[in-house]
Amino acid sequence: MLSNAYICTMKCRYILSVGIFFMFSCNYYSVNTENNNTSHVKTGKVIYQNECMMCHGENGKKRVLGAGDLSQSVLTISERIEIITYGKKSMPSFEQRLKSEQIREVAEYLESLKPHD
Numbered sequence: 001m002l003s004n005a006y007i008c009t010m011k012c013r014y015i016l017s018v019g020i021f022f023m024f025s026c027n028y029y030s031v032n033t034e035n036n037n038t039s040h041v042k043t044g045k046v047i048y049q050n051e052c053m054m055c056h057g058e059n060g061k062k063r064v065l066g067a068g069d070l071s072q073s074v075l076t077i078s079e080r081i082e083i084i085t086y087g088k089k090s091m092p093s094f095e096q097r098l099k100s101e102q103i104r105e106v107a108e109y110l111e112s113l114k115p116h117d
Contacts, residue, residue, distance in 0.1 A: 009065060009090060015054070039111055044109025051094065060113035065090045071113045080107035 048056075056062050060070030066089055075083070084103045087093035094103060 013092065041105070041109050041112060043102070044105035044107070045112075047098065047106050048109050050106070051098070052106065060110070067091065070110050071112065071115065073114070077104070077107050080110055 049058075053062075055064040055067040056070050057064075060073075063069055074078070082101055083091065084098075084106055085093065085095045085100075098106075
């Protein structure tokens with residue numbers, strides 16, 4: 001008998017797979033010729049909303065299936081890129097789903113989820 005957590009994980013992966021297929025088949029991500037941080041954050045937000053929000057929530061605090069609270073993260077950009085690329089615990093790898101540029105854009109966007117004093 002399959003556990004509820006396993007079934008939920010499989011459903012999440014299925015939904016992500018269908019979403020990714022749709023996204024790429026519609027050429028959802030346009031190539032951005034501007035190379036500034038603002039455009040990276042905007043693109044990173046769109047990718048986050050499509051790929052990460054299901055488990056991490058709109059503000060990074062949702063924590064579904066053991067997802068970390070991204071608003072409290074002290075990880076560097078490099079550490080975030082590594083986790084997004086290769087996955088960690090129940091978080092899947094995005095190495096085959098996103099280009100390295102897109103992974104960097106998400107990692108940079110995550111800074112905006114932190115409270116600013």
